[in-house]
Amino acid sequence: MTIQEQFYTVEQFEAFVQQPDNADKLFEFIGGEIVEVPSNPFVSKIAGLILTFFNLYLFDHPIGHITGEAGDYMVSGERYAPDVAFISLKKQPELAKEGYNPNPPDLAVEIISSNRTAERDQLRVKISNYLAVETVVWVVKPEQKQIEVHIHGQSVKIYREQDPIDGGDVLPGFTLTVSRIFA
DSSP states (O other): OBSOSSOOOHHHHHHHHTSGGGTTOOEEEETTEEEEOOOOHHHHHHHHHHHHHHHHHHHHSOOEEEEOTTOOEEETTEEEOOSEEEEETTTOSSOOSSSSBSSOOSEEEEEOOOOOHHHHHHHHHHHHHHHHTTOEEEEEETTTTEEEEEOTTSOOEEEOTTSEEEETTTEEEEEEEGGGTTO
């Protein structure tokens, strides 16, 4: 949900999220707007499953960090809270302990939580900015039981329920049948 129909600077956004009334809320800064990240148990379940599969992979391949929706990142001057994200140890050996992580993730998972036009528009902006910094983006569509994979310089790939999806160059050797995410 967009807080107000006006544009803010990054400094105004950071002052806004530091206000005591906002301490227990999660916000993104998308296209100059302050957006409260909606909470949804169904989306949280899907994110938790993806997070689990990624963590299981990382136990055998300790190449980076996995974060959930509270793992916020700076991306192209904006502030995003992907539902799940991966950042390599090469890019950042240790995660930020406060505020937004200064480096964008290598892989961002964004789960569609509603059919609202505003959310779709904000997602388009986020995908564009993620791709500008070469972050791979998985857009998870629960209603269609599909995942779109966006990679800088490539056509979008769509994976359906029966398809195996892989981690590509970001998570080499990772594979998962899409249906396991929607179990």
